[in-house]
Amino acid sequence: MTDIATRIRDSFARQTMMQTLGAKLDLIEAGRVTIAAPILPITLQQHGAGHAGLAFSIGDSAAGYAALTLTPEGAEVMTVEMKINLLSPALGDGLLAEGRVIRPGRRIMVVAADVWALTGDTRKHVAMLQGTMIPV
Template structure:
């Protein structure tokens, strides 16, 4: 495990929201991350699809950790703006968010993530997010 991955995994382990959702940081590298969460009974909306809040939560975190990966040791980030486009109902066994840095900067980091539903019927793109992260002092 390299330094970037170790730093991101240490931070992720402190996120109680991700723990509540059963999310896991599956990949952590410079400029990109992947977070997965089960589509469990307690995260469904009224029609039986994964709630958009689940897609947003893991998509936002994947983008945020991608941003953190390009910042110096000791830095933290917060989301200052995030837009989500819901593309299709999220049906399957789990959601997977793949976050990436679009443009790193000292004051803002432009980020994006794509969320996919995975299950017996394969993999389907269900949401895309675009946002801005700001570095903050810990």
């Protein structure tokens, strides 16, 4: 897992979008990756909650990197499609996206992510994503 963790950390470091959002890799395991991001003043929507784009961005990346943990060396993955269900306003200090692989495949991989709003030790489920990744 060390080699794939290094691959994922190196890839994540090249994602300028994640840098802009202040996102950080939190956990890397086979078929599972978590990404945390603060809810910054630049990522709010008009009602003061974290924007759905923040939840989608870190959820998509967490699910994609979860897929990457199960691909052969030298392969990458790209999102083919991704759906989001917004469950509650993203109010709190930050968001945590927990990405996982539902079905690994050679041609397509079905993935999902749950996004939680964090305030201190409290977590609130704010979004669910489900999609398809393609190894490239």
